Amino acid sequence: MSPENGSENSEKSSDSASLNQQKRRKPGRPAGTSKGEDKRDLLLDTALTLFSNQGIAQTPLSAIAAQAGVTSAMLHYYFKTRDQLLDVLIDERYLPVRASMGGVFERHLDDPVQALTALTQHFIDISMKYTWFAPLWIREVLSETGLLKARMDARYGTVEREAALKWIEKWQAEGRLNPDLHPEFLFISLFGLTLLPVSRLQNDLRKGDDKLDATMLSRHIAALLRSGVGNGGEK
Numbered sequence: 001m002s003p004e005n006g007s008e009n010s011e012k013s014s015d016s017a018s019l020n021q022q023k024r025r026k027p028g029r030p031a032g033t034s035k036g037e038d039k040r041d042l043l044l045d046t047a048l049t050l051f052s053n054q055g056i057a058q059t060p061l062s063a064i065a066a067q068a069g070v071t072s073a074m075l076h077y078y079f080k081t082r083d084q085l086l087d088v089l090i091d092e093r094y095l096p097v098r099a100s101m102g103g104v105f106e107r108h109l110d111d112p113v114q115a116l117t118a119l120t121q122h123f124i125d126i127s128m129k130y131t132w133f134a135p136l137w138i139r140e141v142l143s144e145t146g147l148l149k150a151r152m153d154a155r156y157g158t159v160e161r162e163a164a165l166k167w168i169e170k171w172q173a174e175g176r177l178n179p180d181l182h183p184e185f186l187f188i189s190l191f192g193l194t195l196l197p198v199s200r201l202q203n204d205l206r207k208g209d210d211k212l213d214a215t216m217l218s219r220h221i222a223a224l225l226r227s228g229v230g231n232g233g234e235k
Contacts, residue, residue, distance in 0.1 A: 039074070039078070040078050042068050043064060043065075043068050043070070043075060043078060043079070043085075044088065044092070044093060046064050046067050046068040047059070047064050047089060048089060048093060048132040048136070049067075049132055050063060051136055051139075051140070051148075052131075052133075052135040052136035052139065053135065055139050055140070055147075056082075056086065056139075056140060057147055060082075061075055061076070061079070061081075061085070064085075083151070086147070086148070087151070087155070090148070090151065090152065090155070094148070094152075097126055097130060097133060100122070100126065101119065101122045101126070104118050104122065105119075105164070110176070111176075112167075112171040112176050112177045113177075113226060115167075116186075116190065116225055117221070117222050117226075119190065120193060120194050120218075120221045120222075120225070121218055123194035123198075124194050124198060124214050124217060124218055124221075125214075127194065127195060127198040127199075127202075128201070128202075128214050131202055134194075134195040134196075134198045134199050135199055136148065137191070137195055138191075138196070138199070142188070142191060164183075164187065165183040165184065165187075168181065168183040168186055169183060193221050194217075194221065198214070198217070200212075201214060201217065
């Protein structure tokens with residue numbers, strides 16, 4: 001083999017390896033140094049904050065770029081469209097957090113009150129850890145017009161939500177749960193018991209007010225789920 005042919009084959013091999021690397025690359029994740037990854041993470045964090053504070057539909061990519069202190073061209077280098085950015089946020093930030101709440105009902109097969117109490121505790125813990133979670137869920141999941149809910153349903157369907165409703169119906173049929181509860185309303189009630197108060201707690205903490213905390217909220221919700229608001233001694 002001549003040196004010229006060897007050089008040509010080497011260049012072809014290098015081009016092929018580069019092409020394969022590009023094919024393996026995830027959307028929104030270009031090759032680069034750790035500084036590039038830091039910039040990408042900054043854009044994701046900024047998008048989450050803005051989406052949770054003002055809504056996805058109300059947040060153009062230019063606003064994310066401005067808040068992150070980068071040019072629109074730099075943002076488009078990582079994310080071509082808002083839908084692509086939203087898909088990356090779902091895959092890398094939202095789904096892992098939601099997955100951490102899985103298996104709660106299976107761990108409390110014979111005690112639905114304990115299962116629901118554990119679920120609300122998960123919501124509190126996650127919302128306190130990730131400050132974007134509660135406001136984003138309220139704006140974009142509970143709302144029927146939320147873009148996050150629409151995107152999630154389009155990509156993954158409603159299997160998980162339907163499975164959760166079936167658990168409630170099953171426990172009601174077994175006589176383990178109040179038959180007057182409506183499964184859909186029950187979950188909306190649980191979200192209201194957790195996400196709205198957590199948003200209040202986070203706002204208080206930002207103001208330096210710590211009279212109320214997550215432990216108090218957990219006890220309050222557990223008492224409501226166990227006994228309701230009525231006095232057990234009254235008739």
